[in-house]
Amino acid sequence: MSNDLEFFRHEVLSALAEVTNIRAWDTLRINILGKSGKLTARLKALGGLAPDVRKEQGKALNLLRDELTHCFEARKRVLEKLAIEARLQAERVDVSLPPPPCLVGELSGTIHPINRTTEEISVIFGAMGFSVAEGPDIETDWHNFSALNTPDHHPARTDHDTFYLPQQTPARSTSEQNNTHSLGMCLLRTQTSGVQIRTLLSQEPPLRIIAPGRVYRADHDATHSPMFHQCEGLVIEQGITLSHLKGCLTDFLRAFFDRPNLPVRFRSSYFPFTEPSLEVDIGWSRKTGEIGKGEGWLEVLGAGMVHVRVLANCGLDPRVWQGFAFGMGIERLTMLKNGISDVRSFYENDIRWLRHYGANPFEAVL
Numbered sequence: 243m244s245n246d247l248e249f250f251r252h253e254v255l256s257a258l259a260e261v262t263n264i265r266a267w268d269t270l271r272i273n274i275l276g277k278s279g280k281l282t283a284r285l286k287a288l289g290g291l292a293p294d295v296r297k298e299q300g301k302a303l304n305l306l307r308d309e310l311t312h313c314f315e316a317r318k319r320v321l322e323k324l325a326i327e328a329r330l331q332a333e334r335v336d337v338s339l340p341p342p343p344c345l346v347g348e349l350s351g352t353i354h355p356i357n358r359t360t361e362e363i364s365v366i367f368g369a370m371g372f373s374v375a376e377g378p379d380i381e382t383d384w385h386n387f388s389a390l391n392t393p394d395h396h397p398a399r400t401d402h403d404t405f406y407l408p409q410q411t412p413a414r415s416t417s418e419q420n421n422t423h424s425l426g427m428c429l430l431r432t433q434t435s436g437v438q439i440r441t442l443l444s445q446e447p448p449l450r451i452i453a454p455g456r457v458y459r460a461d462h463d464a465t466h467s468p469m470f471h472q473c474e475g476l477v478i479e480q481g482i483t484l485s486h487l488k489g490c491l492t493d494f495l496r497a498f499f500d501r502p503n504l505p506v507r508f509r510s511s512y513f514p515f516t517e518p519s520l521e522v523d524i525g526w527s528r529k530t531g532e533i534g535k536g537e538g539w540l541e542v543l544g545a546g547m548v549h550v551r552v553l554a555n556c557g558l559d560p561r562v563w564q565g566f567a568f569g570m571g572i573e574r575l576t577m578l579k580n581g582i583s584d585v586r587s588f589y590e591n592d593i594r595w596l597r598h599y600g601a602n603p604f605e606a607v608l
């Protein structure tokens with residue numbers, strides 16, 4: 243390569259190394275390799291040379307063109323990578339930053355009271371070693387009733403005013419397919435208790451779960467909605483007794499209502515899937531409506547020791563495994579805690595109501 247060409251090569255490569263963005267890169271590329279670029283001009287000038295000189299210089303110029311084209315492409319890839327890295331750096335979200343004032347004031351959204359209560363319940367039981375389980379809203383008759391020791395003509399089936407779905411084939415897990423029972427009709431679950439069954443069929447004890455979710459019953463007035471929320475609880479371990487149930491639920495209610503001395507009362511009751519069954523009440527003042535004070539009692543949840551037939555229906559030996567279950571209405575707990583009187587207001591999406599009763603998303607749950 244002639245000295246002149248070597249000098250030109252060196253000049254171009256140093257300029258290319260100094261280019262720091264794609265625009266400058268493109269300008270340089272056009273300036274050298276473009277139609278009226280410097281290298282192109284040299285190639286064009288070949289035509290006026292003597293044949294032997296043309297041959298030699300043409301070969302050198304073509305080699306240089308290939309080399310420079312290659313170097314330009316390589317530099318482009320580097321610049322593109324740098325541009326992406328710079329963008330990622332600039333757009334990094336610092337999640338530890340406090341929210342901007344505009345999000346904390348008037349314009350901010352709030353956490354719906356139902357979701358807030360669900361979070362609070364999860365945090366309290368989470369601290370007691372429970373994890374959160376889920377089940378489908380569209381449930382089989384078997385999971386919602388039969389496996390829970392509720393025979394076909396049991397009054398509980400009508401008490402619940404069930405919404406049945408037109409006959410269809412429900413999705414089944416492998417463990418369910420292996421069971422010989424019929425899953426029956428599909429329905430909108432009337433209680434979250436079916437998640438007890440789903441959990442017992444899919445997890446090995448010992449286990450502690452809560453299962454918050456929607457439930458449905460054909461009922462509509464100031465204290466009943468056709469769709470509402472429950473939270474189920476289930477503990478299966480060895481040597482679990484009624485004392486564990488009482489201790490666990492007393493601790494929960496005192497933490498939830500933030501009253502360390504909240505009076506808690508257990509009354510005997512009946513559910514097909516627990517034996518013995520209990521209704522749980524908290525102390526309440528009839529006069530002032532204040533929780534934890536006065537002479538009155540308010541029912542807040544249902545509970546009991548898991549019935550041996552439920553354990554057997556799920557393939558567990560009741561002589562080895564025992565446990566307790568409980569179920570609470572999330573609307574009811576929220577209404578009591580926040581002094582809300584009409585359950586329908588939860589679902590009206592009235593922005594003033596949501597602002598008033600909604601929780602600040604930036605505040606710790608408990």
Ligand code: PHE
Binds near residue numbers: 513544545546569
């Ligand atoms: N599923 C019951 C209801 O909806 C509540 C409950 C759950 C009772 C678990 C006992 C044990 O009323």
